[in-house]
Amino acid sequence: MASSLVDWETARRTARRLGRPGPATTRADAAAVVAELHECAAASVAHVEALTGLTPAAGAPTPVTAVVDRPGWVDANTAGMAALLDPISEALQEKTGSTPGALARAVGGRVTGVQAGAVLSFVSSKVLGQYEVFGTGGRLLLVAPNIVEAEQKLGVDPHDFRMWVCLHEVTHQLQFTAFPWLQTYLEKQVQEFVRASDLDPAVLRDRLREVVGSLSDAVRGKPVDGDAPGGLMALVADPAQQAVLDRVTAVMSLVEGHAEFVMDGVGPDVVPSVRTLRRRFGQRRKGVGPVDRLLRRLLGLEQKMQQYADGRHFVAGVVDRVGMEAFNTVWTSPGTLPRKEELTDPQRWVDRVLTPY
Template sequence: MNLYRSARAVAGASGDDAIDWRSAADAAKAATEAGSLDLEPGEREGYARDVRDARAAVRSISGVDFDVPDTVEIQNRHHWIDANVATFERVMGALETHTETFPGIARTINTGTMTVLLSFLGRNVLGQYDPLLLADSPSDEHALYFVRPNIRKVADMLEVDPDRFRRWIAFHEVTHAAEFGAAPWLSTHLENRMEDGIAALSDGSFDREAFRDLDAAMTVVEGYAELLMDHAFDDEYEDLRRKLDARRQGRGPLQKLFRRLLGLGLKQRQYERGKNFFEHVVAVRDLETASLVWDHPENLPTHDELDTPGLWLQRVER
């Protein structure tokens, strides 16, 4: 880690855009230890086996015929930063196209902010299913990433078997692949609502409905993934969830502030709210009924229906 090199990269931000993405990536990597990719014997095959087993189990439980991405990578933290800076650039690019040229001081501040974001996430993300939203080409493949140094670090902190913890992460990320396989329209739906919200922000307004719809859709994505995990994972998992929740609660004030600023508290609320919705649906109906959310966009629950699943059941079962 080289904080001087990181600061120098931010200070050297240039170009005409709101953020100098190359400088942000360089600065984030300078501020973040890459972590080891010295795999133990059999570890690479362990990752591959976990993904294969997760695909078979989730297919069986969900009844969804899907495949995992061709791109499945074991990454260090710098690899994750490089892979995700392009995603952030695509999303933010929709805002930049509506905005005049940025003065140098604003670009430097924005680049520094993005550096902090990429560095913090790079040190904390365990696994990621990336649907490549707003990709330049429809032929771009989805991707599945495992940040091996973070998985090993957290497994040690939680005092759990690293192979078991890795497998749990693999199952969770593969459930997201199942969702996008079950709903080919989902990527476009998320992109459209995201673009609507960003376009409104660039015009100086706030499209409340666009962001509410996006939040509801992501709540369904996270909640359904939790539902499939409960049914598909082939080992006990409550201790893993309990220890991860305790770790989140036990973070220091600075980390809690970062999580709040980055919206990670919102993500946790989406997990919990979505899981409660689907648990109710399965309790009064079954998993097949819960999967109706993926038939078409109109079947996604509204914000009110997420908190009152009975209303959603009445609507989709007419």
């Protein structure tokens, strides 16, 4: 799992070593949580399909749900990140004419592995679930200790919360199984991103140091300057890549906002306390303390929170105007995906995509 840019085995071991244990539980209680999460995930499929009107494409792989602990999530994501980022490393080597040894010495695969491990350790205690798009692909991951910890801290009904989380993640599963071209599209954007890059090892090293330095300041409680690097995306913030970033932001905002819309849209018949869940969970996403909020900012998680908000605004705005069936035109092709500026102005998308027809 090692590459010239990041030693992923070091990242995996570091994240496991730094990771915090989940909430204390008995073996019997843990088994009951795992069983209920599997049941909620299976039950969510019919609810999501009924609300969205979507079904998996013919020949789509049978969905697999895996209930994991924090180390299990780390293992899955080091594999996924390696599958996504190692080709970037190779492309940079080819583009700059550097040999693998030279790039490894410039950046330090083991050092960046430790840094990546620290990031994964932090995120592994926050994430509730995900649908694996890259790497092994096709699995729905539910992180049991994080779900239990969140429902305890929020003081919400455990069954409702578990169903609510599963509705969100199953929506992602349906998006990528109903429209397999989405994964190909995202992979092509990564390739396009690399082709647009003019990074060389020296620039990459300097930017990495800036971000890690800011992250260290946050951990020590120092204030973050307004001009500090904007999360890990500061590593790849070349102007030539902005168009690619805008396209990726738009599609990720769509898939996240669509999932947000669905998990609330099934209504109280499925999740009786859905309004309470939304209100309390919105506070959780802001971070629990100043260091936590700074870490979220530096890791780019604040940008992800904005994707949830913008995407949900877009989906709700289009559905309110034209209904769910017409909204589903958004999944037809790359040309029907929303543009970044349309996320906050759904009528512009309606005018561009639907009005001609």
